[in-house]
Amino acid sequence: MSNLNKITYPLHPTQQTVHNSTKRFRVVNCGRRWGKTHIAWVEVLVYLLQHPGALVWWVAPIYKELEPATRKVRDLTPATIIKKTYEMHGVIRYIQLFNGSECYFHSADREDSLRGMGLDGLVVDEAAQLKEQRWHGELEPSLMDKDGWAIFIGTPRGQNWFHKLYLQGQDADNDLYESWQFSSYDNAIENGGFIKQSSIDTIAADMPETLRRQEIFGVFLQGEGAVFRYIDRQTVPSADWKGESVFVGCDLAKTHDFTVLVALNENGVLLASDRFSELDWTFQRKRIRSFCERYNNAHLLLDSTGVGDPVYDELQREYLRVNGYKFTNQSKKELIENLSLMFDNGQVWLNKTDEHFTTLRGELEAYAYLLSPSGNIIYGAPEGFFDDCVTALALAAWQLKTLPHGNIQISFQHVKK
Numbered sequence: 001m002s003n004l005n006k007i008t009y010p011l012h013p014t015q016q017t018v019h020n021s022t023k024r025f026r027v028v029n030c031g032r033r034w035g036k037t038h039i040a041w042v043e044v045l046v047y048l049l050q051h052p053g054a055l056v057w058w059v060a061p062i063y064k065e066l067e068p069a070t071r072k073v074r075d076l077t078p079a080t081i082i083k084k085t086y087e088m089h090g091v092i093r094y095i096q097l098f099n100g101s102e103c104y105f106h107s108a109d110r111e112d113s114l115r116g117m118g119l120d121g122l123v124v125d126e127a128a129q130l131k132e133q134r135w136h137g138e139l140e141p142s143l144m145d146k147d148g149w150a151i152f153i154g155t156p157r158g159q160n161w162f163h164k165l166y167l168q169g170q171d172a173d174n175d176l177y178e179s180w181q182f183s184s185y186d187n188a189i190e191n192g193g194f195i196k197q198s199s200i201d202t203i204a205a206d207m208p209e210t211l212r213r214q215e216i217f218g219v220f221l222q223g224e225g226a227v228f229r230y231i232d233r234q235t236v237p238s239a240d241w242k243g244e245s246v247f248v249g250c251d252l253a254k255t256h257d258f259t260v261l262v263a264l265n266e267n268g269v270l271l272a273s274d275r276f277s278e279l280d281w282t283f284q285r286k287r288i289r290s291f292c293e294r295y296n297n298a299h300l301l302l303d304s305t306g307v308g309d310p311v312y313d314e315l316q317r318e319y320l321r322v323n324g325y326k327f328t329n330q331s332k333k334e335l336i337e338n339l340s341l342m343f344d345n346g347q348v349w350l351n352k353t354d355e356h357f358t359t360l361r362g363e364l365e366a367y368a369y370l371l372s373p374s375g376n377i378i379y380g381a382p383e384g385f386f387d388d389c390v391t392a393l394a395l396a397a398w399q400l401k402t403l404p405h406g407n408i409q410i411s412f413q414h415v416k417k
Contacts, residue, residue: 010194012187014180023177023178026178026179027177028153028182029156029181030154030182030183031215032155032215036153037071037125044058047101056120057106057119057139058125059114059130062107067091070092082098083097122151125154128160159221163220181219183218184204185197207337210340227369231350234349236269238353239349239351246296246298247396248261249261249392251392252311258388261273261291264397268400270351271351274291274356275356281311288315289315289318300319301325302323333379335394336390364393366385367387367390
C-alpha cells in the first residue's frame with residue numbers, strides 16, 4: 001500500500017514492484033486485467049501531488065482508449081484535491097490539482113498531434129499499438145527539457161518497438177530502463193490481487209493457445225497474429241471414408257474468390273474438398289449437392305450471409321441436411337477460435353492426399369488476427385490472400401462441437417516434415 005496525504009492507493013504485489021522502481025523509463029508488459037491503467041494513474045497522481053506545478057501527459061493510440069484512464073481518474077482521485085477538469089463526451093482531457101500540477105490526456109488519432117515541450121512525465125498507454133515514430137519523433141523529444149520520465153504500459157503485439165523497449169529494461173546494466181512481464185493471474189485474488197482466478201480461467205479457456213499466451217500471459221510472440229498452430233502435426237498421409245457420418249462446410253464465392261467445400265468425418269479427419277469459381281448459382285447448388293451425396297447425404301453447414309442467403313433457401317428445399325451460418329464479427333470469432341482450439345487439442349486432421357491440401361495449408365499458415373482500435377479481435381487473411389478454405393474447414397469443424405458423443409479421440413503417427 002502507498003500512502004500520501006492521507007490517501008490510500010491499493011496495489012497488488014506486482015504493481016508494488018513497478019511502484020518501487022526508480023528508473024526513468026519503466027516498461028510494463030502485461031496480460032489483460034492485470035491492472036496497468038490502475039498502477040499508471042497511481043504513479044501519475046503520486047507524482048503530481050509531490051511536485052506542485054508539474055506537467056504530465058497521458059497518451060493513448062486512439063481516443064476511445066482514454067476511457068479506462070477516465071474511469072481510474074474518477075475512482076482514485078479525491079474530489080478535494082482537484083481544482084479543475086475538462087471533459088469531452090464523458091472523457092477527461094485535462095485535470096489540474098490544487099497545487100497547480102496538471103495532466104493532459106491525448107490520443108494519437110491524428111499524425112503529428114503529439115508535439116509538446118517541457119514535460120515532467122509521460123504515460124504511453126497500449127504502447128504496442130502506437131507507431132514507433134510517434135515516440136521517437138514527437139513524444140521522446142518533449143521530455144528532454146526537464147529530463148522527464150515515461151511509463152509504457154500495454155499488452156504485446158508481436159515483437160515490435162514495444163518489445164525493443166522491454167528488452168532494454170531487461171538489461172541489468174541499463175541505467176535508464178526497467179521492464180517487467182506480468183500475467184493476468186498476477187492480479188488474481190489468490191495471488192494478492194483483485195480478480196477471482198476462476199474468472200481469468202474462464203476467459204483464458206475460450207482462447208486459442210497463441211492468443212492466450214499473448215493476451216493472458218503477456219508473451220511476445222514471433223509472427224504477430226498467427227492463429228493456427230500444429231498444422232504439420234495435425235496431418236495424416238491419407239484418409240478413406242468407411243461409411244461414418246460426414247460433416248461438410250461450405251464457403252460460398254463472393255465476387256473474385258472461390259466456393260469451397262470441406263468434408264470431415266466424425267473424428268475430425270479431412271476426407272475431401274472441392275474448390276471452384278465462376279459458376280452461376282444454379283450450377284453451384286448442383287455441385288454442392290453432388291459433393292454431399294457422395295457421403296450418404298452428409299450434414300452441410302453453409303455460409304448463409306448476404307449472397308449466400310438465397311442459395312441456402314434453395315438448398316433447403318432440395319436437400320434436407322443443410323443448416324445456415326450467419327457471419328458477424330462475433331460469430332466469425334467463435335467459429336475461427338473453435339477451429340484453432342481443435343488444432344491445439346488434436347481434434348482436426350488434414351489429409352496430404354486431398355486435392356487442395358497445399359492451398360488449404362497455405363491459407364491456414366497465412367491466416368492472422370489483429371486487434372481493432374476498439375479492442376476487438378478481427379480474424380482474416382492478409383491482404384492479397386484467400387481464406388475460403390479456412391472458412392469452409394471451420395464450418396465443417398463447428399458441427400463436430402455438437403456431436404452427442406463429442407469428438408472421438410484417435411491417434412495417428414505424426415508425419416515429420
